[in-house]
Amino acid sequence: MKKLLITGADGMLATDLTRYFQTHSQYDIIKASRKDLDITSRDMVEEMFNMHKPDYIIHTAAITNVDFCEDNIDEAMRVNGYGTENIGVCAEQINAKVIYISSCGLFGDELKPYDEKEPVVLKTEYAKSKYLGEAKIAQSCSRHFIVRPGWLFGGGIQHKKNFVYNRYKEAIKGDEMVAAGDKYGCPTYTYHLAGALMSLLDTEKYGVYHISNDGSASRYDYVKKIITCFGLKTKVKKVDSSSFPRKAPVPDCEIISNYNLKKNGFSLLPSWELAIEDYVNILKNEIE
DSSP: OOEEEEESTTSHHHHHHHHHHHHHOOOEEEEEOTTTOOTTOHHHHHHHHHHHOOSEEEEOOOOOOHHHHHHOHHHHIIIIIIHHHHHHHHHHHTTOEEEEEOOSTTSOSSSSOBOTTSOOOOOSHHHHHHHHHHHHHHHHOSSEEEEEEOEEEOSOTTOTTOHHHHHHHHHTTOSEEEEESSOEEOEEEHHHHHHHHHHHHTSOOOEEEEEOOBSOEEHHHHHHHHHHHTTOOOEEEEEOGGGSOOSSOOOSEEOBOOHHHHHTTOOOOOBHHHHHHHHHHHHHHHHO
């Protein structure tokens, strides 16, 4: 039986990856949580990989707090950049395939879809650290896929960064809420992303992939769809992003085009609207 090791195993994405692969594949899943594996320790990574000998690795472990990275540049680079290098070097030693989860936030403010050939802009320290991770995995591991997903949603109500559930909790507290109408991206369901990642692992079509649910939205569109799916009467008011001051100068546009998926003959993901409908139906059962 093929072995798949997932780093960052307690996180939102890794939780849904584990659930998907356990349901849709015959892989033996090895969950490497933060307490199990310090990716910044080459010795720890090497020891774990040599012990389990995974055929595939999906590397989700990262510092994902964009504002934290702005204030803690060295730590962001240490974890997201050089921690990823450790994954790549040790994966190469055991001839494993690696999927590295990068970010859609590598580009700029121009409102357009960005494909894999677009030059990066790297406005934030987080973006710089994730792009360093891309460079390190490409240099150290010959069998690699670099995946830049859209705005991820999914996981369970236990995950602090569960965007959909957090908007539900916000909505039930009042008659009105606000959302930014000037930040754009591609809401992407972690469970749908998992299917695309499984398709990649079965091939030798290595390289960089943008992967998102079909279509794009402003934060306002995104939040409004969530509230509608929950059947709530809370009004969503469109504001500009100055209402949400941040340390990090995040790009205005994180819309991505799935060019390489199409070019290499992979199935595309369904619309983000359908994805939210599917996920909210699951969440409703958890909330009850």
